[in-house]
Amino acid sequence: MTSLPQHVFDTAPDWNEDAYVMAHQQAPPVSVRLNPLKPSTAFPEMQRVPWSANGLYLPERPSFTLDPLFHGGAYYVQEASSMFVEQAFQQHVSRSQPLKVLDLCAAPGGKSTLLASLLRADDLLVSNEVIQTRASILVENMTRWGQMNTWVTNNDPKDFGRATGFFDAMLVDAPCSGSGLWRKDEQAIDEWSESNVQLCSERQQRILADALPALKKDGVLIYATCSYSVAENERIVDWLVTEMNMTALRVDCDAAWGVTETQSPQHKAWGYRFYPWKAKGEGFFLAVLRKNDGLVTDSLYQSSTKQKAKAKQDAALQQQMQAYFNTDIELFQHQDMIYAVHPEHKAYVDSMRGAFYIKKAGTAMGTMLKELVPEHDLALSVHLAEGVSRIALSRDEALHYLKKESVRTGDGYKGWHVATYEGVGLGWGKWMPNRMNNYLPKHYRIRMDL
Incomplete structure (x- = not known):
């Protein structure tokens, strides 16, 4: 492999350069995560990813392009280490009421589809991507996953300041220097520099500072990178504790998983590292923090007489479209397209359309001509009625x-x-x-x- 830059990770906890080099002489593991709402025969009797209920290791990489189950959203091809988000979410996000969750840097959609699998029908996941081309890929992957309670936006992180105190949980898989993925892309080593690490660290702080007002008081932040650099990981956690008044939370791990628990230099705040010579996965870092101050907002929207009148006017269409679903829905229209959303989420439609660039909301059903010309989104929905x-x-x-x-x-x-x-x-x-x-x-x- 290409030689490492000198003294790159001298400060990384438990760093072992010899073990790193040996691990990078081996092929990276192949892993997928099954969609629990689309049961199939995909990959029976495979080794399980121990920190994920639906994660599997494959003995080799098949041609996913030639597997119809991949196109139908029966599984997602995802790096195993990043599935650890599941543990952070399950252990620290309260389920006492319907959740509103933001995945801020979501493309291509691996962690968003994972979060979606952990949510209930009346929870709402907003998956955001600032780059328009990547947002389109995110829409495709969330469409394949098939859940009505997953929306996609195409906004800069600062735009979420309009949703002050709205989200119960936030995932920020921050743009980083990418050193944890060098085994998959050796040429990226030559593009690495200490100045780029510093640039990424500053960008991560800016993204977090812009978006954190949208996390409510006592809300949970899951922060993640695919970098080994302390400046992008533990030092960011210290910054969150000092500047953003947050408290780091500990994640219970089985020792057999090979996860390295770390503590930040200043506040001894908890973090979790994946090293490819210890855990079966690529380089990854995660920390979980609780926000200690801020607002709590239950709604972005107040209903109006005009909107109630329109709902009554659409009752016939509502009844006709309900037949396509195995769960209760509410409708809204944008231009000629008819959309179905969970009844709990209809209240957010108008306010979010006014504040964000929405690429996908609920399930796009189709356009009405002499009959419904159905949309692809509806065909892949996990809520499609058996009578269709x-x-x-x-x-x-x-x-x-x-x-x-x-x-x-x-x-x-x-x-x-x-x-x-x-x-x-x-x-x-x-x-x-x-x-x-x-x-x-x-x-x-x-x-x-x-």
């Missing part, structure tokens, strides 16, 4: 469907159906005698040869 017609495809048929080709054209099907593979929705098709129109969005299609 489905056509089960073989693996070969599913792959051709995912290449946006016609399938099952001679079986006499008629009308709209969800194409499925092993019970997992892949998208919509409209069948006519001896013809099928494939409504898979172009940007979701498989481009490689089968």
